[in-house]
Amino acid sequence: MSNDTNNKTTFQNPLSGGKTLFEKIWDTHIVKSIPDGPDVLYIDKHFIHEVTSPQAFAGIEKRGLQLSRPDKTVATADHNVPTVNQHLPIKDQLSRLQVEQLISNCSKHGVELYGLGHPYQGIVHVIGPELGITQPGMTIVCGDSHTSTHGAFGSIAFGIGTSEVEMVFASQCVLQSRPKLMRINIEGTLNNGVVSKDIILYIISKIRSSGATGYFVEFAGSAIRSLSMEARMTICNMSIEMGARGGMIAPDETTFNYIKGRQFAPVGEAWDNALKHWKTLFTDDNAKFDKEISINASDIEPMITYGTNPGLGIAINGLIPTLESIPDEGERKNIVKALEYMGLKAGGSLQGMPVQNIFIGSCTNSRIEDLRLVAGIVKGKKKNEHVKVMIVPGSQQIAAQAKAEGLNQIFEDAGFEVRQAGCSACLGMNEDKIPAGEYCISTSNRNFEGRQGAGARTLLASPLTAAAAAITGVVTDVRELLQ
Amino acid sequence: MESLQTIHSTFIPLRLENVDTDQIIPARFLKATTKDGFGKNLFRDWRYENNDETTPKADFVLNNPYYSGEILVAGKNFGCGSSREHAAWSLLDYGFRVVVSSFFADIFKNNALNNGVLPVQVSDEFLQKIFEQDNTSTLTINLEQQTIAIDATGEQETFEINNYKKTCLLNGYDDIDFLLSIKEDITAFEKQPA
Numbered sequence: 001m002s003n004d005t006n007n008k009t010t011f012q013n014p015l016s017g018g019k020t021l022f023e024k025i026w027d028t029h030i031v032k033s034i035p036d037g038p039d040v041l042y043i044d045k046h047f048i049h050e051v052t053s054p055q056a057f058a059g060i061e062k063r064g065l066q067l068s069r070p071d072k073t074v075a076t077a078d079h080n081v082p083t084v085n086q087h088l089p090i091k092d093q094l095s096r097l098q099v100e101q102l103i104s105n106c107s108k109h110g111v112e113l114y115g116l117g118h119p120y121q122g123i124v125h126v127i128g129p130e131l132g133i134t135q136p137g138m139t140i141v142c143g144d145s146h147t148s149t150h151g152a153f154g155s156i157a158f159g160i161g162t163s164e165v166e167m168v169f170a171s172q173c174v175l176q177s178r179p180k181l182m183r184i185n186i187e188g189t190l191n192n193g194v195v196s197k198d199i200i201l202y203i204i205s206k207i208r209s210s211g212a213t214g215y216f217v218e219f220a221g222s223a224i225r226s227l228s229m230e231a232r233m234t235i236c237n238m239s240i241e242m243g244a245r246g247g248m249i250a251p252d253e254t255t256f257n258y259i260k261g262r263q264f265a266p267v268g269e270a271w272d273n274a275l276k277h278w279k280t281l282f283t284d285d286n287a288k289f290d291k292e293i294s295i296n297a298s299d300i301e302p303m304i305t306y307g308t309n310p311g312l313g314i315a316i317n318g319l320i321p322t323l324e325s326i327p328d329e330g331e332r333k334n335i336v337k338a339l340e341y342m343g344l345k346a347g348g349s350l351q352g353m354p355v356q357n358i359f360i361g362s363c364t365n366s367r368i369e370d371l372r373l374v375a376g377i378v379k380g381k382k383k384n385e386h387v388k389v390m391i392v393p394g395s396q397q398i399a400a401q402a403k404a405e406g407l408n409q410i411f412e413d414a415g416f417e418v419r420q421a422g423c424s425a426c427l428g429m430n431e432d433k434i435p436a437g438e439y440c441i442s443t444s445n446r447n448f449e450g451r452q453g454a455g456a457r458t459l460l461a462s463p464l465t466a467a468a469a470a471i472t473g474v475v476t477d478v479r480e481l482l483q
Numbered sequence: 484m485e486s487l488q489t490i491h492s493t494f495i496p497l498r499l500e501n502v503d504t505d506q507i508i509p510a511r512f513l514k515a516t517t518k519d520g521f522g523k524n525l526f527r528d529w530r531y532e533n534n535d536e537t538t539p540k541a542d543f544v545l546n547n548p549y550y551s552g553e554i555l556v557a558g559k560n561f562g563c564g565s566s567r568e569h570a571a572w573s574l575l576d577y578g579f580r581v582v583v584s585s586f587f588a589d590i591f592k593n594n595a596l597n598n599g600v601l602p603v604q605v606s607d608e609f610l611q612k613i614f615e616q617d618n619t620s621t622l623t624i625n626l627e628q629q630t631i632a633i634d635a636t637g638e639q640e641t642f643e644i645n646n647y648k649k650t651c652l653l654n655g656y657d658d659i660d661f662l663l664s665i666k667e668d669i670t671a672f673e674k675q676p677a
């Protein structure tokens with residue numbers, strides 16, 4: 001019945017005989033290959049949300065079709081939802097219509113919906129893993145680029161457009177060309193004050209925001225192995241920010257322990273069978289990648305971005321590059337424009353610069369472990385009086401857990417505003433926006449112009465760095481607070 | 484989807500790199516439940532002062548009456564960021580059928596192709612040559628031949644597109660028709676033992 005754990009024979013990589021993790025999963029999900037065209041790829045799990053699904057539902061209805069496998073689709077409302085008073089009707093009329101449309105589409109087409117008010121509601125890339133829906137070896141898609149998050153479990157997970165959402169509705173398949181494969185090995189031990197967000201910001205600053213376009217990336221190495229699932233998700237989440245189709249990490253005991261016992265995890269015999277299959281999901285020693293990159297974990301320092309794409313990042317104690325140091329004219333022009341938007345100077349330092357807002361949330365860093373990191377820094381302290389701090393848990397379950405663990409109390413005592421689950425100021429589709437011209441240290445994933453509100457200036461950083469700035473009111477090297 | 488064979492038009496030059504989909508169509512305009520009407524918000528925050536439709540920014544190229552055409556020419560890494568297909572819908576709704584760049588982000592490329600907007604990837608040198616042209620200069624894109632030519636100078640380059648997508652665009656076919664036509668294969672795949 002389920003193809004989640006099937007293991008069909010497919011062709012071997014002629015170069016080596018070995019297969020990568022990616023190839024093991026992709027090859028067993030090909031329904032058909034179109035000569036000089038894409039593969040028809042079978043999809044095990046399809047997540048949908050209110051923003052990128054309505055036109056796809058309308059599309060299949062116009063064609064007079066039913067959803068091919070509604071049992072393989074799960075929906076939530078996250079992008080557009082308010083993060084206060086979620087029990088009240090949504091004030092913004094268009095947002096309300098979109099969320100209502102999702103409710104009616106899901107009920108009409110038999111799709112499970114964890115909408116507002118449901119204890120499982122939350123950001124789509126947070127709830128899939130936390131409910132145990134996301135599992136190793138699966139193919140997973142969602143009309144959202146950060147679907148790459150789910151790759152942390154050793155699945156092939158990638159974002160699709162609305163036409164492709166419609167394809168999955170109609171056939172449970174998408175048409176995809178096989179991407180090139182890249183492996184990024186991160187070996188060694190992380191420095192004090194450095195967390196997974198810094199790893200990924202460091203990688204993107206090295207290879208730039210288009211450095212992995214056309215590739216699917218496997219993250220490997222001892223530094224990756226040592227990370228929790230939450231930390232692995234942060235890394236895979238942002239693989240799209242270097243242009244990659246997706247990121248993935250081979251499953252191991254950390255993965256299996258995380259999944260075991262979750263709401264939709266297999267149980268009993270099904271668990272044993274799944275585990276047997278999951279343990280085959282690793283890259284063979286003699287498998288080949290189109291590109292390999294090696295990174296020393298000890299080279300990584302707490303990171304922060306200064307520009308308007310996630311590749312424009314520096315170590316927190318470093319300097320914004322001087323214009324003379326950028327040889328490529330196009331890139332120089334871009335950085336000039338970015339710095340102008342950001343109100344920053346080439347060659348300058350960010351440390352000590354006042355910020356007005358802190359946003360802790362998004363599918364990158366809104367999990368319980370992120371909230372614990374923040375609590376560890378702010379416990380017993382008060383926020384700086386000039387900053388506004390918004391903390392938005394990724395899901396209802398995380399919100400409940402944070403409360404039960406006493407984290408909420410710590411945040412409230414510190415003067416943070418704890419809100420309800422949703423995408424919130426990550427993209428400013430609801431009322432959670434950063435005012436024009438103000439700076440925001442954000443744990444989210446994108447610092448594009450206007451991303452957090454028209455004219456808002458975003459500095460991407462880790463939850464630790466965000467917490468440090470909440471206390472001091474300025475861009476701060478968190479290591480000063482850790483001593 | 485409308486078929487697309489040859490496009491012959493003047494072009495609008497957008498001399499910027501890493502144009503992300505948040506710029507093409509900002510998130511606050513994604514609240515619609517249909518595909519229509521996104522063109523008026525294309526590049527919204529670059530087009531208007533303070534988000535006020537009545538005050539166009541004079542220095543933004545779409546507001547420059549000097550330039551017009553069905554072709555947008557942009558710097559490298561066009562369409563990076565969010566997977567929102569609204570970016571392709573807004574380009575199409577505004578009147579673009581072709582986007583030329585020296586590099587496209589993956590998801591955008593797929594989204595464009597799925598909506599009959601042709602992404603034409605050219606070399607950096609060729610892109611520069613196009614940017615050197617004035618507002619009367621036309622480009623000719625021939626999908627069958629996979630060529631793009633600067634008509635004034637006769638310079639030409641070929642571009643890549645996979646055969647499957649090319650056939651779809653030339654004929655206005657869409658992927659769902661194809662997927663439905665192989666329904667039996669999909670059902671057979673689903674029945675395979677675990």
Ligand code: SF4
Pocket residue numbers: 078079123124125144146362363364422423426427444445
């Ligand atoms: S939190 Fe931000 S990046 Fe993540 S799904 Fe929501 S809007 Fe997208």
